[in-house]
Amino acid sequence: MTEDTKALKIEAARAALANVEPGMKLGLGTGSTSEEFVRLLATRVAEGLEIVGVPTSIRTETLCRELGVPLTTLDETPELDLTVDGADEIGPGLALVKGGGGALLREKIVAAASRRMIVIADESKLVEALGRFPLPIEVNAFGLRATMLAIEAAGRRFGLTGEIRLRMADGKPFVTDGGHHIVDASFGRIPATRAFADELNAIPGVVEHGLFIGLASLAILAGRDGIRTIDAQS
Numbered sequence: 001m002t003e004d005t006k007a008l009k010i011e012a013a014r015a016a017l018a019n020v021e022p023g024m025k026l027g028l029g030t031g032s033t034s035e036e037f038v039r040l041l042a043t044r045v046a047e048g049l050e051i052v053g054v055p056t057s058i059r060t061e062t063l064c065r066e067l068g069v070p071l072t073t074l075d076e077t078p079e080l081d082l083t084v085d086g087a088d089e090i091g092p093g094l095a096l097v098k099g100g101g102g103a104l105l106r107e108k109i110v111a112a113a114s115r116r117m118i119v120i121a122d123e124s125k126l127v128e129a130l131g132r133f134p135l136p137i138e139v140n141a142f143g144l145r146a147t148m149l150a151i152e153a154a155g156r157r158f159g160l161t162g163e164i165r166l167r168m169a170d171g172k173p174f175v176t177d178g179g180h181h182i183v184d185a186s187f188g189r190i191p192a193t194r195a196f197a198d199e200l201n202a203i204p205g206v207v208e209h210g211l212f213i214g215l216a217s218l219a220i221l222a223g224r225d226g227i228r229t230i231d232a233q234s
């Protein structure tokens with residue numbers, strides 16, 4: 001990541017912080033942009049802001065603990081005011097691709113439990129159609145090959161082809177916080193996003209996928225010309 005991109009992520013995170021009010025219950029995303037948000041939030045907490053956060057990954061939880069951000073769990077606090085999270089792609093209607101950082105399952109559960117989700121990113125994440133970024137799909141380890149074939153067949157029914165690859169880390173299949181694996185599907189442009197999301201959900205070995213539809217209410221994008229916001233309703 002260049003210094004410029006990092007600076008843009010910090011600007012987007014700073015703009016999102018303006019939406020945080022005292023007493024809020026927050027969902028805290030995962031990834032480098034979310035990390036900047038957590039760092040800025042921690043500074044406000046140190047100054048006396050009272051909030052409580054639900055982290056979407058062990059990585060975010062660890063950072064929050066290091067920085068003194070008060071945490072709760074979704075079991076203790078099942079309804080959240082606001083989730084702030086990054087994305088790999090932001091498409092029309094604020095449909096997102098997420099999961100590049102491997103936290104998509106918890107991210108989706110937390111976003112769905114929140115009244116609002118603000119997605120923060122540098123402007124390079126904005127796309128005309130989702131699919132340039134390989135779609136992360138979280139799968140159960142049991143029957144992995146069969147699930148991969150079923151994903152491939154689902155893609156074909158939608159005219160989507162391309163490599164479907166098991167994500168690796170240190171020479172071994174990547175394991176999510178939930179103990180599953182991730183398959184990255186390089187389908188390219190995904191036109192019927194909602195219908196394809198439903199198709200993936202119907203595959204038994206698919207735990208969750210990285211298409212986030214109807215969850216984000218606002219995008220805060222930082223670019224060279226400043227901050228741009230996109231409302232899901234617009």
Ligand SMILES: O=C(CO)[C@H](O)[C@H](O)COP(=O)(O)O
Binds near residue numbers: 030101
């Ligand atoms: O979905 C995610 C993690 O599962 C991240 O939000 C996404 O990968 C964006 O990350 P970054 O802010 O580092 O670009």
